[in-house]
Amino acid sequence: MLLALLLMAAGLGLRQPYNVDEERFLGVALEMLQDGSWFIPHRAAEIYPDKPPLFMWMIMLFTWLTGLPKIALFIPGLLSAVVTTACLHDLGTRLWNRRIGVIAALLFLATYQTYSILRVGQIDSFLALWIALGLYGMVRHLLLGPAWGWFYVACAAMGLGIISKGVGFLPILMLIPYAYAVRKGWRGVVVMPGQAGRWALGLLALLAAVSVWLLPLGVSVALNGDADAIAYLKNILLHQTADRYAGAWEHKEPFWYFLTNVIPQYWMPLVLALPWLVPAWRRQLLKHDGRVLVLLGWVVLVLVFFALSTGKRKIYIFPALPALVLVAAPLLPWLLKRWFARWPGLRRVFPVLVALWFCAWFARGFIEPIKDGRNPHDELMEDAAQMSGGADLVLAGWREGHWLFARQPIVHFGFMQGSTTDQAALYLRNHPQAFALVPARDLERCFLMPKARQVGHTSRAEWFLVGDDADNGQCNPPPAARTYRYVWNKVLFKQ
Known part of the structure; x- marks a missing residue:
């Protein structure tokens, strides 16, 4: 034993x-x-x-x-x-x-x-x-x-x-x-x-x-x-x-x-x-x-x-x-x-x-833990919080790591909804003080690349931070069926 x-x-x-x-x-x-x-x-x-x-x-x-x-x-x-x-x-x-x-x-x-x-x-x-x-x-x-x-x-x-x-x-x-x-x-x-x-x-x-x-x-x-x-x-x-x-x-x-x-x-x-x-x-x-x-x-x-x-x-x-x-x-x-x-x-x-x-x-x-190092979602969400000033962060195509390591309020439209980049663009128009975290593969469909700021990458994607000023006006979806907002009371993992 x-x-x-x-x-x-x-x-x-x-x-x-x-x-x-x-x-x-x-x-x-x-x-x-x-x-x-x-x-x-x-x-x-x-x-x-x-x-x-x-x-x-x-x-x-x-x-x-x-x-x-x-x-x-x-x-x-x-x-x-x-x-x-x-x-x-x-x-x-x-x-x-x-x-x-x-x-x-x-x-x-x-x-x-x-x-x-x-x-x-x-x-x-x-x-x-x-x-x-x-x-x-x-x-x-x-x-x-x-x-x-x-x-x-x-x-x-x-x-x-x-x-x-x-x-x-x-x-x-x-x-x-x-x-x-x-x-x-x-x-x-x-x-x-x-x-x-x-x-x-x-x-x-x-x-x-x-x-x-x-x-x-x-x-x-x-x-x-x-x-x-x-x-x-x-x-x-x-x-x-x-x-x-x-x-x-x-x-x-x-x-x-x-x-x-x-x-x-x-x-x-x-x-x-x-x-x-x-x-x-x-x-x-x-x-x-x-x-x-x-x-x-x-x-x-x-x-x-x-x-x-x-x-x-x-x-x-x-x-x-x-x-x-x-x-x-x-x-x-x-x-x-x-x-x-x-x-x-x-x-x-x-x-x-x-x-x-x-x-x-x-x-x-x-x-193993020394070789693996820090969870990339942890670094990503720390950098996103610093770059956005802790404002509400809209997640598009997100994974559990984004939510677990979030340092600021997060907004999403349902985990199983797939790509929600168009909904993120719509949300930013109505909430210009917020930012969105968007994977590179969906970025240019709804946002202007020169206005986006690279945050980091995980095993699944490279991620960019965008504000309402990056909206290219091409995404006009109907309102999301549900919008969720969540915030942790304190930072759970301190390095």
Whole structure:
């Protein structure tokens, strides 16, 4: 657990929110903390409809406790790393022996995807906490039980996982290979006949956890909700779950994407052992080992579940990794013994390679933030505030970083509206004291280049500051359906 903390916390305090997900979730959490709209998240005063709020609640809590937003963003991932490591160690010890528990914990921390996900400030780094607790509770009940208390803990963890990200229910899929093993009389699984009532209580525990957010949200919308709140409720319950799974509108990849583009890289070094592990697992399954069936069957079901969706990202299959590590750990001593017998020199080199592997990840935690430097949105918005004298700044084609690092009031017309440069031009005509921040690709359509001042660039665009005097008169759109204005109470990130 200490090793997990060291690896994932390396460089903490040096890191800024850098990618778009980190900027988004930290901004939503800080807006919650500032404005008090906890149940319906907002992004620059506009409802943010894509994710449930539990992850943002945690960031908000740790920001309130520490006063350090750029540290609070990464604390949920640290918790996930420590808890998952502890769960794997304990399950490995209980299912096999203490040595296997240690191997399972170390193998999990050595895997590249563990490092790449649990160090970042994203929902998946927090979802891993609930997946680990769900996995732990299900294994304690199905393979080491009966342990109804742990089963209910697992169900509650799945409920909290659902209000972190919709796929938090994944550990329930473990019941499928478990039911098969029970029916076929496989060894290593716990048979619990005539317990329908107790199984049903698990569903109640799951629903109770979901109700922590969904119940007050539903009551609030029913009593005071406007059309936007009702639309948010429909969107988060249907469009962002079933619709997104069945017909994703981004990150579209083929069925085999995880097998060819993710597992070979992100499950290193474990993937190197698969040519030996797969035949060994097959032999264990032929011996009707229920432990292997339940754990490995769940891994396969998780992979198939995400492969069937048209939208795929490399982070999606991370929930399957802890169970794969747990079912691989008992075979590692046997595999190393074979390798050492074939290549005797490897016995002396192997401990050094393991130590270097972990040291490299630890060092990378300090190297990455130094190499990345300051977030370009931070510099951009600081310069924009100085050049405009802190006046209202209209954002056209903006990203979350513009809002998160804003030093002045910002005005926009909706995040999902695409290019709104024409609306920015119209706004400046009616508010000549304001300025607009416009990407270079749209500038000359509505503004005079000689009147524009270059501010800086980000990975997506070069940005220019314009006032009403730069208007070329070519853009005459109808008034925007909605205009949003937002201002932070204080500068959140000081260099």
